[in-house]
Amino acid sequence: MINCDGLVKIYETDDKKVMALEGLDLTVETGEMLAVIGKSGSGKSTLLNMIGGLETPTAGVLTIDGKDISTYSEAEMVRYRRNKVGFVWQKSAKNLFPYLTVLQNVEAVMMFENSSNLKYGAHDENSGKHVNRCRDNNKSYALKLLNAVGLQEHKDKLPAQLSGGEQQRAAIAVALANKPDILLADEPTGAVDTRTADTIYELFHKLNKELGITIIIVTHDMALAGRVDRTVLISDGKVSTEKLKKHPAMEYTVLDKAHRIKLTDEMLEAAGIESNKVRVDVQDGKLVISRI
Template sequence: MAEILSLENVSKKFKSGIRELTVLDNISFTVNEGDSMSIVGPSGSGKTTLLGLCAGLDVPSSGHVVLAGIRLDALNEDDRAYMRNQHVGFIFQNFQLLPTLTALENVRIPLELRGERGGKQLALDLLAKVGLGDRSDHYPSQLSGGEQQRVAIARAFITKPKILFADEPTGNLDEETAQTVTDLLFQLNRESGTTLVLVTHNMELAHFTDRILELRGGKLHADRLTVS
């Protein structure tokens, strides 16, 4: 199976006054197309920083990141943004819906950023799949947290991304709502065959994925397969 994501000796450092802080230290791994992987570890271990590097939201201080056959650290910011729009989907802990747009309009945003007109029926179909077929004209303020995250899931899948990055997708939800969102996320992921990389503190959620990568102190502490 072909690789969709590869990191080779990736480190990330930040300047803090006269000090230099190493957030990630010499991380290497690969992810194959269609696989799912969780990134876990204590707060401050570098999980979200690593996810951002994988998605091309930032570039490493050293090492290489290759996504969908494209070396991200060789691209400028505009080219990385174009690459994300073509190949990547995102789900965030705080939903990141635009408050002035309806659920339907929020789901269609990625297509509009590509310059693609239409897509209304596809967006409606995705909203129906996540159980919000009758809420398409509602604004985020009229939706519960769980409903907003379901809109975000529909938005993430509308471009049929090659890889989906999820940062604490159930972190702001109660246990029952989190289970509903988890079931929807993995159902849509199986149906689409999308590669999934997610950051989570929730080990129960992590065990839904094929593989768990554990960070400690910015280093790769463990990389193990889950028992299905």
């Protein structure tokens, strides 16, 4: 389980302070497929980077399976990133080595893992050397991943020889090479057409259901709500609303710890509210907000 409790992130540049997250609260269940949507600059990618161990919060607590990852030592954080998390970025340059074939890109992750003795290796106390899983086993698992993403026949191609959609599928295979519990995808379909995006989302669903991987997708695509278990909207550095797939017509507005709510522009427009003042009444156990 991922639990974000009052996360704050402040960036300081040129004597200026920019607050990317402003007390964000969010819980993601193990095995959940979640979409995080919002405008540019709302804090989506910052949240993803924190969960991935690439950034630390200025304030607040982020726990993964009950452990506060901000307390990790440098070595523990490296183990967390290599063992627990897989990343899929929008730009293939961040996912793939351009001078390696597709197969070699997937195998490279396992080689890094072997060299650090984190998951695939064992220690030989007599010789003081790591006994790694043999290259044949690495290749076998890499081919299995490429088959799962439909790229086994392209295993010997360089990334530049693949289409945009194929590059993203290769990136997903690379992200899965360390057998992560959490898959983080930052705008994974931002550079592909609609048909290719559908294929990628179908692949995410398959991985989520068959492997039980927790998947968090950051996207601008508002239509994604019907494709995932839950969609959260981040606005001004906080979770503003949530939508559940089981109840696609229901939208939940989130109360923060001070019992404040954030109403979306769509809500205000639908209610005909233009002023910054509203009337709040309780009627038959329901909270009614209306224009003055």
